[in-house]
């Protein structure tokens with residue numbers, strides 16, 4: 026009887042332990058969120074920097090214009106979600122304005138997502154002049170948000 030109770034206690038403890046990481050995953054890990062979004066932002070820079078060389082006609086790789094654009098678009102549609110409440114302190118260049126002027130920040134993110142969709146459409150069309158224009162518009166959307174919401 027006693028032994029069964031002990032087993033039950035141990036079993037309950039193990040179940041609790043096994044469930045702990047699941048429960049923890051629902052809470053935001055601010056450091057991980059900041060690391061994630063800064064790396065995602067760096068990847069955006071990588072895609073834009075690569076695209077610039079193709080747009081300028083300095084390298085080929087026209088078949089990579091669409092995948093670069095698609096990656097930028099997929100990320101741009103999620104940017105706002107990468108700045109949840111509580112991820113405003115730590116190793117971050119995010120300005121507190123993101124949270125105090127949330128609607129404007131979300132608008133800047135939505136504008137970037139729209140421009141990114143435009144870049145995808147241009148890439149699908151394949152016209153280099155149109156791709157160049159869409160690329161410039163995309164760059165302005167990155168800068169527009171950074172000017173307002175990122176520390177120098």
Ligand code: HEC
Nearest residue numbers: 063066067069070073117118119133134137167170174175
């Ligand atoms: C809606 C706002 C917004 C848009 C749009 C946006 N960014 Fe950012 N970006 C930020 C913020 C805020 C940070 C600072 C994040 C932090 O440090 O937590 C940042 C950081 C960065 C960084 C620095 C990452 C590091 O190493 O710390 C780069 C590079 C970057 N963005 C590139 C881009 C590019 C390229 C685009 C467009 C394709 C873009 N961003 C679009 C808001 C935006």
